[in-house]
Amino acid sequence: MKPWAIRRGLAGVIVALFLLVTCWVKPAEAYAWMIRHDYTGCNQCHADPSGGGLLTEYGRAQSDFLLRMRYGAAESYEPPRSAEFLFGVVKLPETVLLGGDIRYARVATRVNGNDASRTFFMQADLAGQVAINRVKVNGSIGYSEQGARQAALTHDPEHNLVSRVHWVGVDIGQDRNWQLRAGRMNMPFGIRTVEHTMWVRSSTRTDIAWSQQHGVSLAYNGADLHGEVMLIAGNFQLAPDAFRERGYSGYVEYAASPHLAFGVSSLVTRAEKDYVSQQSLVRHAHGVFGRYNPVKPLVLLAEANLLADAAEGAATSTGFVGMLQADAEVIQGLHLNATGEALKGSGDYGTKTGIWGSVVWFFLPHFDTRVDVIWQSAPTSFSTVKTTMLLAQLHAFL
Amino acid sequence: MNRTALRVSFALAVFALAPAARASDPFPDTIKMQLNLSEAPPCTYCHQTLIGGLMTVTKPFGRTVQKYGVHLQDVAALRNAIMQMQVNGDDSDGDGVGDIAELLQGTDPNVAGEGGIEADEARYGCFCSTPPARSAPSVVGAAGLAGLALSGFGRRALRRRRVERKT
Numbered sequence: 001m002k003p004w005a006i007r008r009g010l011a012g013v014i015v016a017l018f019l020l021v022t023c024w025v026k027p028a029e030a031y032a033w034m035i036r037h038d039y040t041g042c043n044q045c046h047a048d049p050s051g052g053g054l055l056t057e058y059g060r061a062q063s064d065f066l067l068r069m070r071y072g073a074a075e076s077y078e079p080p081r082s083a084e085f086l087f088g089v090v091k092l093p094e095t096v097l098l099g100g101d102i103r104y105a106r107v108a109t110r111v112n113g114n115d116a117s118r119t120f121f122m123q124a125d126l127a128g129q130v131a132i133n134r135v136k137v138n139g140s141i142g143y144s145e146q147g148a149r150q151a152a153l154t155h156d157p158e159h160n161l162v163s164r165v166h167w168v169g170v171d172i173g174q175d176r177n178w179q180l181r182a183g184r185m186n187m188p189f190g191i192r193t194v195e196h197t198m199w200v201r202s203s204t205r206t207d208i209a210w211s212q213q214h215g216v217s218l219a220y221n222g223a224d225l226h227g228e229v230m231l232i233a234g235n236f237q238l239a240p241d242a243f244r245e246r247g248y249s250g251y252v253e254y255a256a257s258p259h260l261a262f263g264v265s266s267l268v269t270r271a272e273k274d275y276v277s278q279q280s281l282v283r284h285a286h287g288v289f290g291r292y293n294p295v296k297p298l299v300l301l302a303e304a305n306l307l308a309d310a311a312e313g314a315a316t317s318t319g320f321v322g323m324l325q326a327d328a329e330v331i332q333g334l335h336l337n338a339t340g341e342a343l344k345g346s347g348d349y350g351t352k353t354g355i356w357g358s359v360v361w362f363f364l365p366h367f368d369t370r371v372d373v374i375w376q377s378a379p380t381s382f383s384t385v386k387t388t389m390l391l392a393q394l395h396a397f398l
Numbered sequence: 399m400n401r402t403a404l405r406v407s408f409a410l411a412v413f414a415l416a417p418a419a420r421a422s423d424p425f426p427d428t429i430k431m432q433l434n435l436s437e438a439p440p441c442t443y444c445h446q447t448l449i450g451g452l453m454t455v456t457k458p459f460g461r462t463v464q465k466y467g468v469h470l471q472d473v474a475a476l477r478n479a480i481m482q483m484q485v486n487g488d489d490s491d492g493d494g495v496g497d498i499a500e501l502l503q504g505t506d507p508n509v510a511g512e513g514g515i516e517a518d519e520a521r522y523g524c525f526c527s528t529p530p531a532r533s534a535p536s537v538v539g540a541a542g543l544a545g546l547a548l549s550g551f552g553r554r555a556l557r558r559r560r561v562e563r564k565t
Contacts, residue, residue: 111470147446147454155523157442163524239521275520278458278491278510349465382467382475 069333227252350379
């Protein structure tokens, strides 16, 4: 075959892959349980200094060495070509990072005996970063079939082009431990997790699916200490201005040992008109979190936050949200996961409780699948609503 | 073999063509019948999008309905909630006109100013002040441009690899 034909074919495959990806869309990876491999920080593997999303070259290598099932393959210190972007079909310069996520899911739900189910593509994002010396330009773009309107670039009720993050950052300091960024970024708060519907993330509006905000942030990644504080200028993909939340969000995490890290988070925002309650609202969330790896296969993650909502002309209402998760990697690449969570939102009648049972299998390079069974109980003024949800996902990253 | 193939094809076709299940399909028609409305209210009075779906009840009116214990496809609970809301005069947007009164008037119970005090509605997307009439082409166009840029980048990378191999 002639070289030009190969090139044209490859270009066609890339375009087709991109279009395939953009036909679908949700959040990227963020695996806080990587502390079992002595990774207390996130910036070694992720472009985001607080973790999640686009992988660094080192992160791609670790995904092959430490994350996926190896089926008895010999240990290697040389990352295979297949760990690279698009399985190494395209060799990227060192200054460029590219990635993408495709997630396909089936959800079956039973609420008080009534069943519903649907199958859908959850995620289709492309992400990239270009580094020029200490300056980094980072962004993501994708397609959202439904939801994620807070991250939308286009204006339709559904089928929107979305950009969850886009920022410019500069590394500061002799060891480049500091990073100053401006743009749209993930909210630095608590444990950054891929389970974006978990109440610790959704009730504090700090999930990585669509709760990003525009602003300025300063992140620090040292040997034992890391953290980030962000001054929130508002979500400029939401209008009019009255709906934009302004304030701060931040966390600090200290690694007491390679197997134990704990931290504090704090968030205060104010919107002239909250997009949910439609009232002037000051939101508070303050809490603690921790990660502990007592024995190699087991990681415990915990987070607890106090919540407070102060609506104009009304008394401040308080609540809390918390979760405890145990992740057991029975053999490399296969995780059994149990989570308990509780939420008493400011407007809730009582305390909601939830239990997750999950199996996550990183079965091939770039591929993983997971099944979650979620039981939730929510008291209302009339009765207690009991929900059972079965969620199955297939995820691939480019 | 042919019958099996036919069955599989039929099942695949049904799977591919079937619309996504909506969480509470009978709800709009239940409200229409109970309040004797000329049209069923849109899903977006409760849900984030027209698709509806689980865990997408983000609108104030939807939240109010949920407080009365209404959940997935529970039509009896919805009927009861409508009665209770009418009695209690719930006003989700706080504009002085009750939710049920707004439904009867044909106004959105989430938007203050539609039947009450003047206010704005949240809009999503970039350059929100001037949303275009049609944005679907912008999605396709942007996706296409990004794909072309990526393929161009890939070509350059391939060219560079060829040069590296030669040297």
